[in-house]
Amino acid sequence: MSTPEKAPTRRKRMPRAQRERQMIEVAEAVFAERGYAAASMDEIAERVGVSKPMLYEYFNSKEGLLLACIREARAELRHVTEQAVVGAAGAEDAMRAGLRAFFRFIRDRKQAWSLVRHEITLVGTSAAEEIEATRQQQTDLIATLMSGYFDDSDTVRVQAAAEFVVGGCERLAIWCERYDELTPEAVTEYAMDLLWGGLQRLTSR
Amino acid sequence: MSTPEKAPTRRKRMPRAQRERQMIEVAEAVFAERGYAAASMDEIAERVGVSKPMLYEYFNSKEGLLLACIREARAELRHVTEQAVVGAAGAEDAMRAGLRAFFRFIRDRKQAWSLVRHEITLVGTSAAEEIEATRQQQTDLIATLMSGYFDDSDTVRVQAAAEFVVGGCERLAIWCERYDELTPEAVTEYAMDLLWGGLQRLTSR
DNA sequence: GAAGTAACCTACTGCTGGTAAGGTGGACTC
DNA sequence: GAGTCCACCTTACCAGCAGTAGGTTACTTC
Known part of the structure; x- marks a missing residue:
């Protein structure tokens, strides 16, 4: 209803550098697996265990993420x-x-x-x-x-x-x-x- | 309104083979210009002077169109x-x-x-x-x-x-x-x- | 323990690949 | 030259994904 029971959103906070590494690692796997076009930012975010806007916070765009991986x-x-x-x-x-x-x-x-x-x-x-x-x-x-x-x-x-x-x-x-x-x-x-x-x-x- | 005045839809019908060539030609230009990801099927269709479903009729998918061009x-x-x-x-x-x-x-x-x-x-x-x-x-x-x-x-x-x-x-x-x-x-x-x-x-x- | 901030989320928009269902006109028969 | 067929073509829609606005939560600092 209007009062959704608070799901125990067991969030793990992480220092920025570490998160970034983790994201690149996962993205590398997904891009390699599906190809760039077929890879979805939603899937990458989910596999990292983080929400999509985080990816954009860190890399600005899908291309940016790919670039970081290639770099x-x-x-x-x-x-x-x-x-x-x-x-x-x-x-x-x-x-x-x-x-x-x-x-x-x-x-x-x-x-x-x-x-x-x-x-x-x-x-x-x-x-x-x-x-x-x-x-x-x-x-x-x-x-x-x-x-x-x-x-x-x-x-x-x-x-x-x-x-x-x-x-x-x-x-x-x-x-x-x-x-x-x-x-x-x-x-x-x-x-x-x-x-x-x-x-x-x-x-x- | 419910009776849209008949726009003079100056359609040029064309034999299949000829249309196909024309589509490939335009697609080649657009893909080369924008890159595969950034190229839109709508734009290709418009430049050919044809509607999008025609492209799918001929090539099944965006990938199919790219494949035809490469071939x-x-x-x-x-x-x-x-x-x-x-x-x-x-x-x-x-x-x-x-x-x-x-x-x-x-x-x-x-x-x-x-x-x-x-x-x-x-x-x-x-x-x-x-x-x-x-x-x-x-x-x-x-x-x-x-x-x-x-x-x-x-x-x-x-x-x-x-x-x-x-x-x-x-x-x-x-x-x-x-x-x-x-x-x-x-x-x-x-x-x-x-x-x-x-x-x-x-x-x- | 109050304030501040960095990390994070939910909930949305707009665009694009892809599809359903129906119109239209040339060609061919009679 | 009227009827019928079918290839060609259209409008109008859907689903999914890139990208965003704005609020929330946990951790640090004093």
Whole structure:
């Protein structure tokens, strides 16, 4: 009636940072599971155990939430690859270590990876440039690794090569999901063969 | 009132096939312009000069419409590359011709290309497998072109190489949109350098 | 324990994908 | 040239989801 009995709304309050992490975690799962379009903010809110306006309080929009998830995933990916590269001796070794870290990430964090693939849905929004910038960092890292093998003056060519490598590896990552007997190490060797040969050809001209 | 004056509903009737083409054409433009999520069926219908239920009559759903657009674009892309490859003499020449056709397509049919990039939004739907199959045809074509350079027994490796090339070129295509002074021919040479070196390394092991 | 604030909720709006049910006009028969 | 058929097309609606207004509750601080 007009006096609804007070349901024991056992609310758990949480510090902001912690809530945010939790929301991103759940959203990542839901987006990966249903796809961006089919995922509903109501469902995400419910799974978090929080009401919808909270999501908007934290992320402003559905796109904002997706962006936060992608940002998180990309940061994680960037961290593991950089970590791997730093410990390596020599350019070839660094390349191999970076690739291995990448393909391991793909295997271990399937959800995060599938999210990154959805970044296309953000083109045309205000988030587009941030996404593009993050992606640029990734190719720049590769370009740095390779730059020793190029004439320094030809920066456009180095960029092109880096883009090619990134695209090739991303596609390879999608492809090898279908073969679970394919270890990250094996795929790394495939990639090394393909791209290292290309680099050597370029340096010998 | 209850007797709405007959607005001169200047309807143009059209044979089914022609309407369908027209719808796909408009939808391609709208999807490319706004992105899939932001595009509205109402707007597409209005631009075609037809009512919304007609779109559903023809394509069943928004996803169906997107699928039809992508199918069309991919068919077009496949046609131009195959055409280019057929006329070539020798494997290297065929590869180069195919790449050139691809990068020209990207330049001339920007809309179609941007649509193909949105195919990720269809994963998890019934259309997913058709998309995957179409894509497979593309890599198979590449794999065939390259197979002369591999030990026949190692088909997995050939597949991996083909995937790598496709991914690399796709990323290169996105990248070179930012540089309008970059001709398709120039980008083709970048790609040839990168992938041909890789192939030669593989054959020399 | 009163005041203040950060976290949270209920209850709504408007838009868009999708549908039901019916109108209309060209083509074909006779 | 009147009747009939059917493909084409429409208006008018529903359900569900992104996004919001405004009030409530628990925790901290003094």
